[in-house]
Amino acid sequence: MxxxxxxxxxxxxxxxxxxxxxDSLDAVEGSRVLDPFxxxxxxxxxxxxxxxxxxxxxxxxxxxxxVVRANLDLLGLADEAVVVxxxxxRALALAGAIDLALLDPPYAFDGWxxxxxxxxxxxxPGAVVVLESDREVPLPDGLxxxxxxxxxxxxxxxxxxxxxxx
Numbered sequence: 001m002x003x004x005x006x007x008x009x010x011x012x013x014x015x016x017x018x019x020x021x022x023d024s025l026d027a028v029e030g031s032r033v034l035d036p037f038x039x040x041x042x043x044x045x046x047x048x049x050x051x052x053x054x055x056x057x058x059x060x061x062x063x064x065x066x067v068v069r070a071n072l073d074l075l076g077l078a079d080e081a082v083v084v085x086x087x088x089x090r091a092l093a094l095a096g097a098i099d100l101a102l103l104d105p106p107y108a109f110d111g112w113x114x115x116x117x118x119x120x121x122x123x124x125p126g127a128v129v130v131l132e133s134d135r136e137v138p139l140p141d142g143l144x145x146x147x148x149x150x151x152x153x154x155x156x157x158x159x160x161x162x163x164x165x166x
Contacts, residue, residue, distance in 0.1 A: 102130050
């Protein structure tokens with residue numbers, strides 16, 4: 001993990017529950033993943049370890065980016081990933097088509113609406129979006145909620161593009 005309090009790590013319990021749900025949705029194997037609030041890279045790396053074909057990581061914290069790169073190198077996953085210095089929107093512009101978006105910004109994040117509206121056109125038809133927050137996040141037109149679960153103070157929502165099979 002990067003030092004300091006700028007990164008809010010996903011707990012092991014929540015990460016396990018998220019990936020169990022994603023496995024039941026057949027959303028990981030072969031997917032192109034976006035992890036735009038990477039922190040340590042744990043979510044995107046978990047997706048790669050479960051068979052995702054590629055992951056784009058981003059963070060605005062240079063120390064976090066160093067940790068993501070080190071973790072990818074340590075696990076031999078660097079060839080399956082791109083690490084972007086910058087915002088979620090910058091990563092989104094560079095990621096190409098997205099099959100799985102893992103969105104876990106700091107709880108103080110207030111840019112959900114703009115981020116989700118920018119994300120929708122980049123999603124493949126069967127994509128899954130995971131939103132992790134301290135509250136339920138309103139979904140814009142173009143996204144439909146398919147699951148929601150609360151783990152202590154963490155709300156995890158799953159959404160898919162409107163019209164996609166669920």
